[in-house]
Amino acid sequence: MVIRNIPVKALAYSVTILALMAMPVAFAQSSTAPSSPQADQAVSSPEHSAETLYLQLRSVGLDKSHVYNIRDATLDRSAFHISFEDGTIAFTEDVGGRITGAFFEGEGEVLLAPPDQSERASMTLFTGAAILEERFITAYFRFNDKTFAELQPSLRPAEHSEEFITQWNPAARNLAETDALRLLLSFSNSMASSGQGEKLDVSPDEDRMLHARVQGSKLGVFDLYYDSTTPEQIWAGQLKTVEGDTHYDVWTSFTVDGPSGRTGTATPTTGRRSRICSASSRTSARYIRTSMIRPSLRSTIRRSCVIPSRSWLKRAT
Secondary structure, eight states: OOOBEEEHHHHHHHHHHHHHHHHHHHTTTOOOOOSSHHHHHHOOSHHHHHHHHHHHHHHOOEEEEEEEEEEEEEEEETTEEEEEEEEEEEEEOOBTTBOOEEEEEEEEEEEEOOSSHHHHHHHHHHHSSSSEEEEEEEEEEEESSSHHHHHGGGEEEOSSHHHHHHHHHHHHHHHHGGGHHHHHHHHHHHHHHSOTTOOOOOOTTTSOEEEEEEEETTTEEEEEEEETTSSSOEEEEEEEEETTEEEEEEEEEEOBOSTTOOBOOOOOOTTOBOSSSOOOOOTTOBOOBGGGOSHHHHHHHHHHHSOOOGGGGSOOO
């Protein structure tokens, strides 16, 4: 088992610069603009279109017309399983005709089973158990696929929707920035290939992403990721601060075979440690592979370097 660590400051600066450099290239072939009339008036070039889309993605809030009671619903992404037993969920305002996020409060549970002995040992090191099985009370989700449609059969209109929005909308806007670059890279491909005025879309198999940041009952705040564009499509981890040193613990990361969702053997990382990050002597550190530093993953890595606000965990008074 290889211990991996992502020191926050060093990786945040490096990867953010790389991702921003990649954005003009991604949009060099794009000629479309956001579909709303207001956005059409403000956008005069592909670069401005990209900038407008990014600003929308990083500050999107909850939509008061999309607040629901949810019960007995599930989300399955390969090796991890998220269940919503009972609660309230509000989805974000649409961006380019697509809903890209949601905030949940209630009773839920996450289940993640690493595929091999080394990854189960790693999970045990960080969480005390080989399989992640954790109940949660709040969670923020970001996605680029049809998660909203997937959950619709289990949704019912909620009462007191305005109160829910008032309570959790500031938190949702604060957390939206974390995945904005990753979503921008997804939708840039759609903008380059779609016609003028068409809504943003991505391939359900080639580019599918779900990020869940949950407040666990025992483990605190942690992240679950499924990203079909990365070498290791499944990973989970947690931001930690020890003696003033902030880093990100990657509890587990491994590959899956493809869109079918079957898990595969975790990719060995020995000898392929990132040179961006300096080594750490702590046993609670894991290294991330240099081969993962590529355009389709840069925003994913940047996510882990953004320190989440503690205020979103507190109920608004």
